[in-house]
Amino acid sequence: MFLTIQELRHNKLKFGALSFIIFLIVFLVLFITGLAAGLANDSGAAIKNTPATHFVLQAGSESRLSRSALTQSDWQALKHQSLTPINVTQATIERPKKQTKTDIAYIAVDATSFMTPKVTQGQKLSNQATQKVVVSSKLQANGYQLGDTFKDSTTGQQFKIGGFSKQMAYAHTPVIYLNHHQWQTIFPTQKTTYNAFASKRPLSVNKHYQVISKQTLIDNIPGYSAEQSSLYLMIGFLYVISLFVLAIFFYIITLQKLRDFGALKALGTTTRYLSQHIISEIGLLTAVAILLAGGIISVIAQSMPASMPFMLTAPTIIGTSVLFLAVAILSALLSLIQVIRIDPITAIGGH
Amino acid sequence: MSAPILTLEHITKDYPDGDQINHILKDVSFTIQPGEFSAIVGPSGVGKSTLLTIMGALLQPTAGRVTLAGQELATLNRNRQTQIRRESIGFIFQSSELIPYLTVTQQLTFSQKIARHRDQSAAEQLLTQLGLGHRLHSYPAMLSGGEKQRVAIARALINQPALILADEPTASLDAQRGREIVHLIRDAVHEQKRAAVMVTHDERVLDLVDHVWRIEDGQLRQTT
Numbered sequence: 001m002f003l004t005i006q007e008l009r010h011n012k013l014k015f016g017a018l019s020f021i022i023f024l025i026v027f028l029v030l031f032i033t034g035l036a037a038g039l040a041n042d043s044g045a046a047i048k049n050t051p052a053t054h055f056v057l058q059a060g061s062e063s064r065l066s067r068s069a070l071t072q073s074d075w076q077a078l079k080h081q082s083l084t085p086i087n088v089t090q091a092t093i094e095r096p097k098k099q100t101k102t103d104i105a106y107i108a109v110d111a112t113s114f115m116t117p118k119v120t121q122g123q124k125l126s127n128q129a130t131q132k133v134v135v136s137s138k139l140q141a142n143g144y145q146l147g148d149t150f151k152d153s154t155t156g157q158q159f160k161i162g163g164f165s166k167q168m169a170y171a172h173t174p175v176i177y178l179n180h181h182q183w184q185t186i187f188p189t190q191k192t193t194y195n196a197f198a199s200k201r202p203l204s205v206n207k208h209y210q211v212i213s214k215q216t217l218i219d220n221i222p223g224y225s226a227e228q229s230s231l232y233l234m235i236g237f238l239y240v241i242s243l244f245v246l247a248i249f250f251y252i253i254t255l256q257k258l259r260d261f262g263a264l265k266a267l268g269t270t271t272r273y274l275s276q277h278i279i280s281e282i283g284l285l286t287a288v289a290i291l292l293a294g295g296i297i298s299v300i301a302q303s304m305p306a307s308m309p310f311m312l313t314a315p316t317i318i319g320t321s322v323l324f325l326a327v328a329i330l331s332a333l334l335s336l337i338q339v340i341r342i343d344p345i346t347a348i349g350g351h
Numbered sequence: 352m353s354a355p356i357l358t359l360e361h362i363t364k365d366y367p368d369g370d371q372i373n374h375i376l377k378d379v380s381f382t383i384q385p386g387e388f389s390a391i392v393g394p395s396g397v398g399k400s401t402l403l404t405i406m407g408a409l410l411q412p413t414a415g416r417v418t419l420a421g422q423e424l425a426t427l428n429r430n431r432q433t434q435i436r437r438e439s440i441g442f443i444f445q446s447s448e449l450i451p452y453l454t455v456t457q458q459l460t461f462s463q464k465i466a467r468h469r470d471q472s473a474a475e476q477l478l479t480q481l482g483l484g485h486r487l488h489s490y491p492a493m494l495s496g497g498e499k500q501r502v503a504i505a506r507a508l509i510n511q512p513a514l515i516l517a518d519e520p521t522a523s524l525d526a527q528r529g530r531e532i533v534h535l536i537r538d539a540v541h542e543q544k545r546a547a548v549m550v551t552h553d554e555r556v557l558d559l560v561d562h563v564w565r566i567e568d569g570q571l572r573q574t575t
Contacts, residue, residue: 002461002464003450003452003453003461006452006453006457007452009452010451010452010453010490011452259448260448260450260451262448263444263448263449263450264450265433266407266409266436266442266444266448267436267437267442267462267465267506268433268434268436268437268438268440268462268465268466269437269465270430270433270465273465343409344409344436345404345409345410
């Protein structure tokens with residue numbers, strides 16, 4: 001540690017620059033991680049934050065809610081398995097007197113089932129044939145308030161905001177929860193159909209149906225997998241890039257110091273001491289960079305507008321930091337091999 | 352005569368050179384007592400530095416026995432050899448090899464630290480004795496060649512080693528500074544009853560040493 005601190009103090013500019021590079025990479029990793037988590041939440045929160053674990057869909061619907069149509073007779077056949085039917089669709093709403101339209105997702109649920117939304121403000125959803133619905137608090141960003149009315153753009157059917165749920169979203173649009181009566185006012189079909197039956201446990205069904213897990217359903221929300229896989233690809237690449245960049249930087253710095261290390265070994269410094277010196281050097285540089293990046297990203301996360309899908313929790317920041325520290329220390333291995341292999345004779349003219 | 356600090360008996364050292372074997376040292380024997388200052392001279396590339404690295408437990412001879420402070424080096428493992436270097440040997444290298452990011456005082460306290468007896472005032476006192484009192488907190492980059500070698504001497508002496516090994520300590524200095532440096536080593540040897548071996552090709556400083564050994568064609572013989 002003595003050597004480490006003296007060296008860092010003496011070469012402030014060199015190590016400051018290295019630490020700054022680490023800072024930039026960690027910052028970028030954290031930012032993309034936050035964006036990935038935010039987008040994931042914006043895409044699937046309305047499904048993810050339910051107690052349901054499995055969903056029954058029509059066979060052949062390829063895990064897509066929109067492709068699944070279950071009939072009343074399907075419901076009769078399966079309802080004994082403590083399921084609850086849901087409908088999901090994307091639509092557009094507008095205020096009665098203004099032309100501004102907002103994209104939303106309707107989710108129809110049985111208000112007495114476990115799929116009913118938790119209300120943070122106003123009244124709960126009921127199964128009555130009223131106009132009162134529960135909407136995602138994301139709609140507040142569009143200026144909607146408790147008691148406001150809006151109409152479905154296609155049918156003109158009017159609803160009133162009876163309550164707000166949390167920031168529920170489906171496929172990047174705010175969710176409006178309806179009961180099945182209200183659903184029928186905008187989709188008046190002869191035959192009642194459902195998109196899926198939600199279940200709180202795994203179940204087996206015959207070949208007319210398909211049972212999928214909640215995560216499979218979320219993965220198949222349009223755009224979800226494409227977004228997440230490209231973002232995680234970037235994050236993965238950043239880790240690999242930083243591993244190599246740091247390894248090369250450290251390797252070059254170590255090469256410059258081979259004579260010093262040879263002299264230190266000739267004077268009787270143990271290889272173990274020098275290895276600790278290398279590890280603590282990169283450990284300290286990385287720790288400073290991580291603290292800085294974590295601090296700044298936390299401030300940014302706080303001041304991000306609500307419309308920006310960005311979500312970074314303390315466990316994510318800590319997890320990323322630990323992973324990055326491990327990557328940085330891994331990158332020092334190449335230098336460590338050099339230090340172990342240096343022959344102290346190099347200090348005496350070199351043979 | 353007291354017991355010798357260092358004894359080399361029938362040392363040979365071979366280096367592979369292509370498909371031939373290069374016999375650098377052929378049956379070399381050498382001994383040195385406390386209070387003695389010996390110089391090993393000879394042309395370049397005859398194995399002077401090789402001999403010094405064998406004395407300093409940095410290199411194993413092909414054959415022969417090295418005894419340092421009563422212990423046969425070949426019988427010790429690497430860690431014990433490192434410990435011997437730390438505790439019993441003070442090295443002075445050709446181009447001082449100071450650590451660039453340590454101040455003059457820290458060069459010495461680090462050597463104390465790895466030998467586990469840190470004493471900053473002893474370090475500062477020694478540096479002041481060697482005329483470096485005004486340089487205690489300077490980094491090596493700010494020192495002249497002569498000052499660097501004086502720091503290197505101080506670093507070699509700070510742990511009070513029984514044996515000082517100096518590899519061409521005057522090579523990078525002018526004649527006057529070179530003599531000063533050899534004088535300092537001689538004083539330390541004589542006043543503190545240490546032994547020193549200096550490899551050099553600088554014939555002008557040989558009047559300051561007690562014994563001169565010449566190495567030629569792999570053979571070492573004492574000339575004075």
